[in-house]
Amino acid sequence: MDVRKILLTEDEMPRQWYNILADIKMNPPLGPDGKPISPDALAPVFPMNLIEQEVSSERWITIPDEVLNVLSIWRPSPMVRARSLEKALGTPARIYFKNEALSPPGSHKPNTAVPQAYYNKVFGIKKLTTETGAGQWGSALAFACSQFGLECKVFMVRISFDQKPYRKSLMAAWGGNCVASPSRETKAGRDVLEQFPNSPGSLGIAISEAIEEAVGDTSGQTRYSLGSVLNHVMLHQTIIGLEAQKQMKKIGEYPDIVIGCAGGGSNFAGLAFPFVLDKINGKKVEIYPVEPTACPTLTRAPFAYDHGDSAGYTPLLPMYSLGHTFVPAPIHAGGLRYHGMAPTVSQLATEGIIEPKAVTQLAAYQAGVLMARTEGIIPAPETNHALACVVDEARKAKEEGKEKVILFNFSGHGLIDLVAYDKYFSGELKDYVLSQEEEDKFEACLKNYPKPQLLKSR
């Protein structure tokens, strides 16, 4: 019997995260005045120890024991050889995946929720606020807060709140308090409701509410938490790739291609950044972030300065952006419906160190169903996008007759997103490809902002 899972013991867990800011040049975030913002300006929103991580250029940052202890609930995650998938594709490629679906909430999100809760706790914070779309991030933060005895308040986009009532119960099981946004609990929410009493909400509104509740706590004991995009979030996720490197080494393999789906960029970065370091150091490896054709940030948008939220409250970040007013088509991979992209991931794309790909929704589900029926585990809608690219690359390897090693991130399971599979099987799912007309709009949205420099890290 061939070994399926390459395991690490808890003792073999990485003791440090990898900080890519040590190895690439970055444009700074800008304030409303167009000038670089100082870290202090973020102090009402984030605790200072996380702000220090956000701007640090130390290559290796120690993971506190208290964080490792909670991560050990499900980490190290297995690296799995997908022999059944290889066989179904008839490919000579060897396909491996990191299974990040084994965390309690079922995705990679707690890899950063746990350290964020920990650092806030250490800083004396009592309560975290955040927004959530489909609910994956909100659940992860509720889980993490329960581990450190923090209060957790989640503003969930109203339309998802109504369509997915059990996400609220999931957060409640961990003691989290989830309210539909727009809510009457903040001025931002009340203002929207006054104008649009039946507003379905948006991530932009939910972010505004979460930030308002955090900075509005006059005791200073509440902060806001974000699940993607920021540098410290990418940092925390690198434990995925660092584990994968150890696991590859154990079996004497090294990937030719590393693949992850990319919305805000965090699961992709988590797997890919340690391999980016290898690449910077001369190793040959291709690295593909995969996005939906409906929201093709890296593949169709310009590299620009833009806000991280649709309301324009955040600093201007140097990133590929479809424009903060862009509303993506209603694809089911909620985690990939984001107008921007993590600045670190964006910088790597401008330099050609990583090579973005885009796939259609139907190709993604087709690959997801193949995964379910071969490897036996049902992927989240987001993960299906990575899988579509894996299938493409495995077929190419077959055509070329090459024994390529492909590594991808299985970022989450689909057990609480089955409605999309239902629609796929009943033929209701559609493909969306960005039109030229839409592309023209985001150029207009961005035209008054400064342009980032085209920096070369090497």
Next chain:
Amino acid sequence: MDVRKILLTEDEMPRQWYNILADIKMNPPLGPDGKPISPDALAPVFPMNLIEQEVSSERWITIPDEVLNVLSIWRPSPMVRARSLEKALGTPARIYFKNEALSPPGSHKPNTAVPQAYYNKVFGIKKLTTETGAGQWGSALAFACSQFGLECKVFMVRISFDQKPYRKSLMAAWGGNCVASPSRETKAGRDVLEQFPNSPGSLGIAISEAIEEAVGDTSGQTRYSLGSVLNHVMLHQTIIGLEAQKQMKKIGEYPDIVIGCAGGGSNFAGLAFPFVLDKINGKKVEIYPVEPTACPTLTRAPFAYDHGDSAGYTPLLPMYSLGHTFVPAPIHAGGLRYHGMAPTVSQLATEGIIEPKAVTQLAAYQAGVLMARTEGIIPAPETNHALACVVDEARKAKEEGKEKVILFNFSGHGLIDLVAYDKYFSGELKDYVLSQEEEDKFEACLKNYPKPQLLKSR
């Protein structure tokens, strides 16, 4: 940092199942004529290789490599030290659990679905039929069938089918075909619909439909599959306890108390039977199956001959039974709403080798929420019943000041049963305790059947 998970490698997976029929005396199943049935009588329903396992008295039965290969998708399962739970309870007890929630469908059910699909495949069968209540068993069988290229048809009780539409999608993702029962596809279903066009269905009706579809296939290539109660199902589940014994040995521990929730008995038996063997061989260990007070088969019902299904199609089995016409109160742990109990588990209870306990629904959810907020994983409603007993025993250990070692089975996660947590938090969940009036009814239901002998195995 203390190690949390005691892991085994795939190489350390048990190579044999433990068959308790080698070590206990059993009353035989009886046919409609009151005489012991011959194994051949089951041939239209089950493949002969599984019937041989059902009646075998070999103590150790080899697990085929093909089965181990599929089990290795999630096995060996971790044994976890629940330090946070211990701390929250302030107990000197050391609490360990086997995490069976990591299988693709999220419960222990695939431990038997996989070998059942395999043996049917080997026997030349092309299609399996089964019934499912809440959907856990149907999903597990759909998953297993997809691994061996078998067709899978699941008759799901109508009321659950309507309340839990995504269970159908889950089965569909694995290629399974799930229909609401009563259906128009079988005579049994049509007969019910003629009389009661709006019938909510029942497990009894669904079993009848599944058996009819299996035996009615004139090509002889369809069989029926059952997820609990039968001897070969208990056999397949013993991999849980055999792994746990290896894991206990690795850390130099041995349990004082072994706990599992019990509906039909399979997850309890899976963990407990290998420890029952130790007990028979003189080891000191207490073993508790835990059932709901709403369906107190082992704690309130007589040891009797009764049918396994409510329609009375199955042979008469020697077991504790609330009577096959018993309809349990609507508790949310669907997997524990069964009128009978596996004959092997029943036999051990008559002999006092295991000591049944019953807990209320509210105590179960209270323990489940404590588990979620300490160990971080959200238990299935069924698993909560085991947890209520664990909490009781940990508190007793505290009162007695004893360092007891408690081992329990975390049989499944609650991510697709969150509605019950919702009701628990909103105060809608009720406790149910069987009334004397109800107890009188099951005596009446059983009075015309033969009585099993009170056998002593030792």
